[in-house]
Amino acid sequence: xxxxxxxxxxxxxxxxxxxxxxxxxxxxxxxxxxxxxxxxxxxxxxxxxxxxxxxxxxxxxxxxxxxxxxxxxxxxxxxxxxxxxxxxxxxxxxxxxxxxxxxxxxxxxxxxxxxxxxxxxxxxxxxxxxxxxxxxxxxxxxxxxxxxxxxxxxxxxxxxxxxxxxxxxxxxxxxxxxxxxxxxxxxxxxxxxxxxxxxxxxxxxxxxxxxxxxxxxxxxxxxxxxxxxxxxxxxxxxxxxxxxxxxxxxxxxxxxxxxxxxxxxxxxxxxxxxxxxxxxxxxxxxxxxx
Numbered sequence: 001x002x003x004x005x006x007x008x009x010x011x012x013x014x015x016x017x018x019x020x021x022x023x024x025x026x027x028x029x030x031x032x033x034x035x036x037x038x039x040x041x042x043x044x045x046x047x048x049x050x051x052x053x054x055x056x057x058x059x060x061x062x063x064x065x066x067x068x069x070x071x072x073x074x075x076x077x078x079x080x081x082x083x084x085x086x087x088x089x090x091x092x093x094x095x096x097x098x099x100x101x102x103x104x105x106x107x108x109x110x111x112x113x114x115x116x117x118x119x120x121x122x123x124x125x126x127x128x129x130x131x132x133x134x135x136x137x138x139x140x141x142x143x144x145x146x147x148x149x150x151x152x153x154x155x156x157x158x159x160x161x162x163x164x165x166x167x168x169x170x171x172x173x174x175x176x177x178x179x180x181x182x183x184x185x186x187x188x189x190x191x192x193x194x195x196x197x198x199x200x201x202x203x204x205x206x207x208x209x210x211x212x213x214x215x216x217x218x219x220x221x222x223x224x225x226x227x228x229x230x231x232x233x234x235x236x237x238x239x240x241x242x243x244x245x246x247x248x249x250x251x252x253x254x255x256x257x258x259x260x261x262x263x264x265x266x267x268x269x270x271x272x273x274x275x276x277x278x279x280x281x282x283x284x285x286x287x288x289x290x
Contacts, residue, residue: 019056021040021043021044021047022044022048022056022059022060024040025037025040025041025043025044025060025063026063028040029041029063029066029067030202031201031202032201032202032203032204032205034067034070034071034203034235035071035235037063037067038064038067038068038071041060041063041064041067042064044056044057044060045057045060045061045064048060054087054090054091055091055095057087058084058087058088058091058095058099059084059095059098061080061081061083061084061087062081062084062088062095062098062099062102064080064084065077065078065080065081065083065084065099065102066081066102068080069102069105069106069109069238070204070237070238071235071236071237071238072236072237072238072240072241072270072273072274073274074106074109074110074238074274074275074277074278075274075275075276075277075278076277077102077106078103078106078277078278078279078282079277081099081102081103081106084099085099085100085103092130093126093127093129093130094126094127094130094132094135096123096126097123097124097126097127097130097132097135097139098135100119100120100122100123100126101120101123101135101138101139101142103119104116104119104120104123104142104146105142105145107119107282108142108145108146108149109149109238110278110282110285110286111149111150111285111286112282112285112286113146113150115282115285116146117146120139120142120143120146123135123139123142124136124139127139133168134168134170134173137161137164137165137168137170137173138173140161141158141161141165141173141176141177143157144157144158144160144161145158145177145180148180148181148184148185149184152184152185152186153185153186153187155181155185155187155190158177158180158181159181159190161177162174162177162178165177175198175205178194178197178198179198179200179204179205179208179209180208181194181212182194182195182198182208182209182211182212183207183208183211183212183239183242183243184242185212186215188216188219191212191215191216192216194212195209195212195213195216203234203235203237204237204238204239206231206234207228207231207232207237207239207240207243208239210227210228210231210243211228211239211242211243211246213227213228214227214228214246214247214250215246218246218249218250218253223250223253223254224250225247225250225251225254225256225259228243228246228247228250229247231243232244232247236270236273238274240267240270241267241270241271241274242267244263244264244266244267244270245263245264245267247263248260248261248262248263248264248267251263
C-alpha cells in the first residue's frame with residue numbers, strides 16, 4: 001500500500017492518494033503503531049482539506065482524536081474531536097455519533113460522568129436516526145463501560161452484552177470489551193478466564209493484559225510487579241495512570257514502600273500531563289473525581 005500511495009502522489013492522483021492514505025492510517029492504527037498512525041491521519045487531514053473532501057477530513061479528525069486519546073494526550077484529543085464534531089454535523093447522524101462516542105470514552109476516563117452520559121444519549125439518538133446497528137451496539141457498550149469505570153465490581157452489564165456482540169459479529173467491540181474488563185474489572189474468576197482467552201496485539205492491549213495479570217496475582221498474594229513495570233516503560237498510554245496506581249499497590253503489598261511511592265508519584269505526574277490543554281470545566285470535573 002505504501003508503494004501505491006507513493007505512485008498515486010507522483011502521478012498527481014490526489015483523490016486516490018487520499019483514499020490510500022486513509023486506509024493505510026487505519027491499518028497502522030489497528031496494528032497498534034500509534035505514533036506512525038498519528039502522522040498518517042494528520043497527512044490525510046491536509047490532503048482531504050485540499051481536495052474539499054469534508055467527510056474524509058472529518059473522519060480523519062475523529063481518528064486522530066482517538067489516537068491522541070489512546071496515547072493519553074487528552075487535551076489534543078478533546079480539541080481534535082471538537083473539530084471533528086463541527087465538521088461532521090452537516091454530514092449526517094452516523095459520523096456525528098462516531099465522534100461523540102470517542103468523546104464519551106474520553107469523558108469516562110476523566111470521570112466527568114454527567115457530560116459523558118449527555119453525549120452518550122445524543123450519540124444513541126443519532127445512531128438510531130442513522131439506522132446503524134453497529135453504532136447502536138457501541139452506544140450500549142459505552143453505557144455499560146461507564147458503569148464499570150464508576151464501579152470496577154460492576155461487570156455484569158458488559159458480560160451480558162458480550163453474547164449479543166458476538167452474535168452480531170462485532171468482533172472489534174468484543175475484543176475491546178474483553179481488554180477493558182482486563183484493565184478495570186475486580187472479579188477474580190472473570191480475570192482468570194480473560195487472561196487465558198485474550199491474546200494482546202497492540203500496546204494498549206498488552207498493558208491491559210498485564211494489569212489484569214498483576215491484579216489477579218495481587219489478590220492471590222504473590223504479585224510480581226516487573227512485567228507491568230516493563231509494559232509501562234514502553235510508551236505513555238491512556239491506561240498508564242491506573243496502571244501505575246496498581247503497580248504502587250503491588251509494591252506496597254510486598255513491603256517495597258520506596259517503589260510504591262515512586263509509582264504513585266509517576267501516576268500523579270502523568271495525570272497532570274494528561275489534563276493539559278483540556279477545557280477548564282473538564283479539568284475541574286476530573287480533579288474533583290480523582
